[in-house]
Amino acid sequence: MDPIPLNPQTPPKRNSNLVLVTGVEHPEGAYAARTLGTHGFDVIAHSFISEAAEQIAHDITGIGGRATAAVADLTIHGEVDRLFTGIEDTHGHIDTVVHAAWIPGPESTGTPLQSIHPHDWDRFLHAHLRMLFTTVRRAMQSMSDRNRAGSIVTIVGVNRTETGTGVSTLARQVIDGAIEAFTAAAAHDISARTLQVNTIRLVDELPSPAFPDEHITPDFDTALVFLADPAHHSWSGKVLSAPAARFAAVH
Numbered sequence: 001m002d003p004i005p006l007n008p009q010t011p012p013k014r015n016s017n018l019v020l021v022t023g024v025e026h027p028e029g030a031y032a033a034r035t036l037g038t039h040g041f042d043v044i045a046h047s048f049i050s051e052a053a054e055q056i057a058h059d060i061t062g063i064g065g066r067a068t069a070a071v072a073d074l075t076i077h078g079e080v081d082r083l084f085t086g087i088e089d090t091h092g093h094i095d096t097v098v099h100a101a102w103i104p105g106p107e108s109t110g111t112p113l114q115s116i117h118p119h120d121w122d123r124f125l126h127a128h129l130r131m132l133f134t135t136v137r138r139a140m141q142s143m144s145d146r147n148r149a150g151s152i153v154t155i156v157g158v159n160r161t162e163t164g165t166g167v168s169t170l171a172r173q174v175i176d177g178a179i180e181a182f183t184a185a186a187a188h189d190i191s192a193r194t195l196q197v198n199t200i201r202l203v204d205e206l207p208s209p210a211f212p213d214e215h216i217t218p219d220f221d222t223a224l225v226f227l228a229d230p231a232h233h234s235w236s237g238k239v240l241s242a243p244a245a246r247f248a249a250v251h
Contacts, residue, residue: 016040016042017040017041017042017095017096017228017229017230018041018042018044018087018091018093018094018095018096019036019041019042019043019044019094019095019096019097019098019228020044020046020070020083020084020087020094020096020097020098020139021033021036021043021044021045021046021097021098021100022046022074022097022098022099022100022101022135023046023047023048023099023100023101023102024045024046024047024052024053024056024100025047025048025049025052025053026100026101026102028100028102028155028157028202029046029047029056029098029100029101029102029155030052030056031220032098032100032155032224033045033056033060033067033098034056034059034060034063035220035221035224035225036098036224036225036228037059037060037063037065037066037067038060038063038065039225040065041065041096041228042066042067042091043057043060043065043066043067043068044067044068044070044087044094045057045060045067045068045069045070046070046071046072046074046083046101047069047070047071048071048072048073048074048101048103049071050069050071053069053070053071054069056069057069068090070083070086070087074101074131074134074135075103075127075130075131075134076134077134080134080135080138081138084138084139084141084142087142088142093142093146093148094139094142094143094150095143095148095149095150095151095230096150096151096152096153096228096229096230097135097136097139097151097152097153098153098154098155098224098228099132099135099136099152099153099154099155100154100155101131101135102128103124103127103128103131105120105124105169105171105172106119106120106123106124107120108120109121109124109169109171109172110169110171111169112170113170116170116171121171124171124175125171125174125175125178128175128178128179129175129178129182132154132178132179132182133182136152136154136182136183136186136197139152140152140186140190140195143194143195144195148194148230149194149195149196149230149231150194150195150196150230151195151196151197151198151227151228151229151230151232152183152186152195152196152197152198153197153198153199153200153224153227153228154179154180154183154197154198154199154200155199155200155202156175156176156179156180156199156200156201156202157176157200157201157202157203157244176201179199180199180201180239183197183198183199183237183239184197184199184237184239187236187237188237190236194230195236196227196230196232196235196236196237197236197237198227198235198236198237198238198239198240199238199239199240200220200223200224200227200239200240200241200242201239201240201241201242202220202241202242202243202244203241203242203243203244204243204244218242218243219242219243220242220243220244222242223240223242224242227240
């Protein structure tokens with residue numbers, strides 16, 4: 001099975017698209033923000049932790065990119081609205097949202113199924129699904145309020161572990177599946193054709209040729225830059241599998 005034709009040999013052109021990357025305190029979010037910064041995007045580096053957001057923004061500006069730090073609790077509707085309103089008031093628009101935010105699970109969510117406490121399970125699922133809902137919903141509102149194209153990209157995959165072993169816990173696999181299902185449904189729910197919603201699934205191994213409908217990409221960078229560009233309307237609702245890069249930890 002051949003990778004999807006994203007023209008990985010063609011250097012991406014520089015642009016002035018404004019992208020909000022959530023969760024830059026985690027390796028995937030930090031890597032996504034730095035990658036988009038090097039490809040000409042104006043980056044809003046979001047974190048629950050101010051030091052992490054400021055560090056990633058500093059990293060991007062240090063290599064000649066443009067970046068601003070932002071802090072908000074994405075599980076709280078008012079905080080999400082404040083984040084987007086602040087960006088809109090300062091920049092006038094948001095072109096792209098890359099949602100990589102992740103909250104460490106309660107005490108027992110990393111354990112086997114029979115050992116997970118119901119209260120931990122409820123808190124974990126509620127926090128992540130609420131964060132996903134509020135962020136994507138507000139991003140859609142921001143992009144729909146103007147006559148411009150917009151792109152929302154969620155990131156799921158094998159590197160989301162507490163131990164860094166590359167083996168996802170049960171709770172994280174469930175959330176990743178929910179994120180994929182939500183973004184696919186959201187893509188079908190959008191009435192404005194200029195908005196696109198997609199997911200990048202990080203995998204240790206590329207899918208087998210036995211699954212011909214699977215969309216695969218040469219690498220994470222290629223998938224990210226391609227989907228972050230709001231111009232690819234025909235790709236809305238897709239899940240693209242990309243080989244998991246070795247993301248460096250945020251310092």
